[in-house]
Amino acid sequence: MxxxxxxxxxxxxxxxxxxxxxxxxxxxxxxxxxxxxxxxxxxxxxxxxxxxxxxxxxxxxxxxxxxxxxxxxxxxxxxxxxxxxxxxxxxxxxxxxxxxxxxxxxxxxxxxxxxxxxxxxxxxxxxxxxxLIRDESIVRLSVDQSEQARFEAVREAIGGLVGPDFSDRAQEILDAAVTARDEQKRRLDNVQAELGRALSSLTEARSAAEKSPDVAEAMKTLEDMKLSLPSEGGNDALRQIVAERRQRVAELDRLISQAFDLKYVLDRVRSSEWDEELKAMERGLASAEERASLAEAGLDAAARALEAERESDTFASHLAALVDHGAHLGLQDGHCPLCDAVRSNDAFEAALAAARTKLAGRDASLAQATDALHVAERALQAERTQIEGLRIDIMGAQQQQADALKRLQDITTLFETFQFKADPAEPELAQIALLDDQEEIARIERALFILEASGAADRVATWQNRVNGLRTSLDAESTKHADAERAASKAREIQTAAKTVANQISAEQFDTVMPLLQELYRRLRPHSEWREIESDFGGKVRGTLNFTVGNGHNVQFLFSSGQRRAAGLAFLLSIHLSRRWCQWxxxxxxxPVQHIDDYRALNLVEVLSAIRRTGRQVVVAVENRALADVLCHKLRSxxxxxxxxxxxxxxxxxxxxxxxxxxxxxxxxxxxxxxxxx
CATH class of the missing domain: 3.40.50 (Rossmann fold)
Structure with a gap:
């Protein structure tokens, strides 16, 4: 193009x-x-x-x-x-x-x-x-550049050879991170300064309050009670504290009243008489259980005796039937109709009378056995009733004791909730301690009255609130600043890595440009003695490029003005010819020849002629008409x-x-x- x-x-x-x-x-x-x-x-x-x-x-x-x-x-x-x-x-x-x-x-x-x-x-x-190579900038953009600027010029010229360079993007990220960090640091400093001013104002408000004897005494009263002026609400907040304490005292007074009611029960269930009564009931229960066991044994014996009598009564009934049957039949040929024994009439009648007498006594025995069973049952039931009553009495006593102790524990827990250091088992001492709390409330109310009259509490509370808010903001801003600092450090690491890689690649690629620079330097012949030029790369993050001749002599400080321009032309021409990424x-x-002699001007013409032979379009402006004639003859048409x-x-x-x-x-x-x- x-x-x-x-x-x-x-x-x-x-x-x-x-x-x-x-x-x-x-x-x-x-x-x-x-x-x-x-x-x-x-x-x-x-x-x-x-x-x-x-x-x-x-x-x-x-x-x-x-x-x-x-x-x-x-x-x-x-x-x-x-x-x-x-x-x-x-x-x-x-x-x-x-x-x-x-x-x-x-x-x-x-x-x-x-x-x-x-x-x-x-x-x-x-x-x-x-x-575009200008006379004004030949030296400024080449030999007289800083080491870093000279390196950047080479890197930009051969940038198309090394692929994308992310160091600029990394630098943008770093700049943004540093800007954010600095802005956060500014906000942090502002909050710190504002906090300092607020603390000074708070100190002044406290000092002004302490100069008034009444106010000082009121504030000392609050300090003795380990109270500080609230950060919000001022006197209204103090009134709220008083109201909360009054409510606490009222609740404690109710609990102490319950403790007094509980004290009689506690004294009784904790007494030795209570223990003796409980033990006596337990002994009575054991004795009743023994008697019940004996009654159960007697009942079993009576039941067995009754059963035996009932079995005997059955036999007697059968025998009576036989006697009646034998009497009805009478003797059969001198023989008993029942057993076929030889009997006389008298003997037979006597036997029947004896059997009837025996059978008549069986009814009395059965009735007696039945009565004995009923007596045994009543005795067992009486013992069981006594056992049940004793058990109910024992359980009631134990429950009464447990209820009293649980209620005592409940009151103790509520005392702890209200941070009231007293024993509900001793309500008289708890009542005295409650009187101390009531006295504290009275002192707080007196202090509040004094502070309300002076307005000191509101002023101190206002500044205290401001200080607390600023401290919270300071903590938040400090955290943000730490985060911003870490982000800047990470961005710097990324930028350093990207810059290092880009510079290393550029340094390696410059090896392809250096032969061209050396050839142009030899053709332009800036110096009669030092006819070769060498390059030296340095710096991983901030790349540098130095030109030396001879035994490491710096061209920038060794050559004359004209010689530096000739060397600079070699550098700028090599940069131009290295742009493989450019189609122009x-x-x-x-x-370009204002400050160089005719000899080196002719050398430049020869170099331009060689460049022209590569097919490049060359546009050159010169003041000297003779040099223009030479260019027209030397440049290829x-x-x-x-x-x-x-x-x-x-x-x-x-x-x-x-x-x-x-x-x-x-x-x-x-x-x-x-x-x-x-």
Whole structure:
């Protein structure tokens, strides 16, 4: 990609519209001082970057750079614009136009194509810095740069070779983290300062209160009771404290009254008589249980006797039936009808009478056995009733004792809840302790009355509240500051790692640039003795680049002004030729030979001729017409990439203009032929 034309109007020294058609080969701009040579190159710089980067000072008395970009001479310019036309090797064209309103046209592809393709790899400023070499900045941007700036120049030029550089993004993150940390530190300092002022005001309020005897005594009363002025509410808060204490005293008084009622029960259940009564009931229960056991045995015996009588009664019934049957039958031939024994009538009747007498006694025995069983049952029931009654009495006594002790424990727990150090088992002492609490409430009320009259409590409470709030804020801000500090440390670690990696890669890639720099240095011959130049990289995080000659001599302090410019040209040209990421194949030079001698100027012409032979478009502005002639002869002009010379002058209106345009005719291919043998 090359520049096809430069068209300017109302820009710096050019009032009228002027168009420079630039061929693909080379362009030589020549003319006296003020003719507008540098303005043409300034126009390219301004169109692409929006500024003219050769000026290090942008504002000064009489107007800054912005006030001198457009035509300020006599008369009014009709137009104000700068337009640069570009053409690619494939014939595609686009234009970059900038007016007073800004960038108005940059074609379909814009600056991205110039800066490395989609999205652009470098800025337009870096693009121009590595494309346009000015006399004013040859030394400033090369040999006389700081070590870090020189390294950055190399890194920007070869940035397309090493891939994306995340160090800038890491630096942005670090800057944001440091800014956040500093802002948090500022807030923390403000809170600390505000807390200091609040503490001073609190001290003054307390001192003012202590100067009044009554107020001092009231505050001492609160301090003796281990009370401080509340941080919120002032006197109202003190009243709330009094109300809460009164409520506490009322509740304690109710509990002490219950303790008095409980004391009689406790005295009784804890007495020896109570224990003796309980033991007597337990002994009675044991005796009753023994008697019940005996009664159960007697009942069993009576039941067995009754059963036996009932069995005997059954037998007697059968016997009576037999006797009646035998009596009815009578003797059968002198024989008993029942047993067939030989009996007389008297004997038979006597036997029947004896049997009837025996059977008559059985009824009395059965009735007696039944009565004995009933007596045994009543005796057992009586013992069981006594046992049940004793058990109920014992359980009631034990429950009464347990209830009394539980109620005592409940009152003790409530005493502890109210932080009342007294024993409910001794309600008289608890009553005395409660009187002390009531006296404290009275003293607090007197102190409150004094403080309300003076207003000291509210003032102290207000400042105390302010101090407490600021302390809370201080803790929160301190935590945030610690977090911000940790974030900044992490960001610094990331930035250091990214910078280190990027610099190491750049240092390795510079090995591909160094041979080119050494070759250009040898061809420009800045010094007659030291004809070789070496480089030295240093610094992992902040990369540095030094140039040395001989036995480690620093070029910056060893060479003369002209020699430093020649060495600087070698450095800047090597940077330009190392831009593999850039498709723009144009080298711009603004009077690069002002401060070097003719010998080194001719060396530069030879170097430019070699660069031109690589196919690059070379645009160079020189004041010396003889040097312009040499350039036109030395720089290669071909049919497809011809050269052109513009002689510039200043019109009568003070505007720059083109005095003459000369096309450099290519050398015929057959103009030089080998000598033929005759």
């Amino acid at each position: 090359r520049i096809e034309f430069v068209e300017i109007a109302g820009f710096r020294g050019f009032k009228e519209r002027t168009r420079f058609e630039l061929p693909a080969g080379f362009v030589v701009l020549t003319g006296h001082n003020g003719a507008g040579k540098s303005t043409v190159l300034d126009a390219i710089d301004f169109a692409l970057t929006g500024s003219i980067n050769k000026f290090t000072v942008r504002n000064a008395r009489g107007g800054g750079l912005e006030d001198h970009i457009w035509w300020i001479g006599s008369g009014q310019a009709k137009e104000h614009f700068v337009s640069i036309g570009f053409i690619t090797d494939d014939g595609e064209r686009f234009t970059v136009t900038r007016t007073r309103r800004g960038l108005v046209d940059q074609g379909p592809t814009g600056l991205d194509l110039l800066c490395g393709g989609d999205g652009g790899r470098v800025s337009a400023e870096t693009l121009m810095k590595t494309t 194949q144009t080298l711009l030079l603004d009077d 071909t049919i497809t990439q011809p050269g052109r010379r513009f002689d510039l002058t200043m019109s009568t209106s003070g505007s720059g203009s083109i005095a003459e345009i000369s096309d450099i005719v290519p050398m015929p291919r057959e103009i030089l032929r080998p000598a033929q043998a005759s």
